Amino acid sequence: MNDIDAIDRRILVVLQKDGRITNAELAAQVHLSASACHRRVQRLEQIGLIRNFAALLDRRKLSRATTVYVEITLSGQATELLEAFERAVRTIPDLLECHLMAGTADYLLKLAVEDTEDFARIHRQYLTRLPGVAQMHSSFALRTVVETTALRL
Template sequence: MDHIDRSILKALQLDSSRSIAELAEFVGASSSSCHRRIKSLEAAGLIVGYSALLDPHRLGLKLQAFVEITLESQSRSAMESFEEAVSGFDDILECHLTSGNADYILRIAAQDLEQFDRIHRECLARLPGVSAMRSSFAIRTIKQWKGYPTG
């Protein structure tokens, strides 16, 4: 990967809706070269897909919660059962296996505390093997994720 590939990755993370011509101009390459590079980055697995970034507030999702989960057991079967269950709930936006005090950290978005309570009762409380759960709520987003550093 050279500086043009890195520039393409950075630019696509910021706005993947640009045309190839706009992207090529932005990174200082020809359209055909830019297109070939994108196809090569896709084939190499560096680009795994494209999506739109949505504004959670305009969707009515004003509450962001981070839920720390501790399991009763860290056995392979307990973790697999938990991870399979998490995958079945659309209300769980992200799930990360972590080191430290909690085994997992989940990210949840909700309209308000009432909806979070529903998600807690109908989703989080049904997750298998949980011995402790601790929720923290984001007061304000200081820095929003914009993509991975590309070097």
């Protein structure tokens, strides 16, 4: 983060809260001219600090209110097995995240599903068919206490 200054940080803080803010409003909030602000945002995109802009959807209104975390331990650590697993896991609908882990499980998956029946369907159709799985443990989130996409800058 040596490539950015305090103004860039302020821009990023505002954009994390409201990615649809107009350039004029953003410029006013960070005390820049509109053209200078636009150049800075473009530069932040070019250097990869701003990866994308996206809409955050209400999962409850889209019938995907249940969050399930699945810990998966593979039968081995061979590169071919890891690559096959990662290819297969990308095909799972409603998968929000998949992380290669250090610790007891090899992978941690986060899914957004309708309910336990929907998860049972995904488990039956996808999770049980993942290559190299030795052990799987699923946990259902009861309530979300904190959820954010914003990074501390």
